[in-house]
Amino acid sequence: MKQIQLEYFIEVVEQNNFTKAAEKLFISQSALSKSIQSLEKELDTSLFTRDPRELKLTEEGRLVYHYAKDVLNYWHDRTAELFSSLNYKKGTLRFGLPPSAGSVYFSRVLYLYSKEYDHVDLQIFEEKSKKWS
Structure with missing residues (x-):
C-alpha cells in the first residue's frame, strides 16, 4: 500500500x-x-x-x-x-517551464510538491523556448 x-x-x-x-x-x-x-x-x-x-x-x-x-x-x-x-528555513524555488509542457506534464508534480513543502515559495515562469535562444 x-x-x-x-x-x-x-x-x-x-x-x-x-x-x-x-x-x-x-x-x-x-x-x-x-x-x-x-x-x-x-x-x-x-x-x-x-x-x-x-x-x-x-x-x-x-x-x-x-x-x-x-x-x-x-x-x-x-x-x-x-x-x-532541523530549523528548516523557508525558501524560494524558481524555475521555468514551456507553456505547453508545464500544464500537461508538471501539474501533478507541482501540486504534490506544494502540499509537501508548503514552506517553500514556488515561483514558476512559463516562457517560450525561443526567449532563451
Whole structure:
C-alpha cells in the first residue's frame, strides 16, 4: 500500500465522486480508478459499492478511510516536527517551464510538491523556448 493510494482514496471519499476527486488531484479519472482498483486488489476487498447513481463506502472502506486518515495525519505531523527540529528555513524555488509542457506534464508534480513543502515559495515562469535562444 502506497501513500499516494491512500491520498487518492481519501479524496474520492471526501468528494464522494471519482470525477471531482480526479479534477482536484490533477489526474485523469482512469488513473484514479486504476489506483483505487489496485488498492482494492492489494487489500483483497471492495472499498466502494459501485452504483451508477451513488458512490458508497463498504464497511471495509470505512475502516480503510479511518486508517488512511490516521496514517497520513501522523506522517504529516511527524514530517512537520522533523523540519521544525532541523530549523528548516523557508525558501524560494524558481524555475521555468514551456507553456505547453508545464500544464500537461508538471501539474501533478507541482501540486504534490506544494502540499509537501508548503514552506517553500514556488515561483514558476512559463516562457517560450525561443526567449532563451
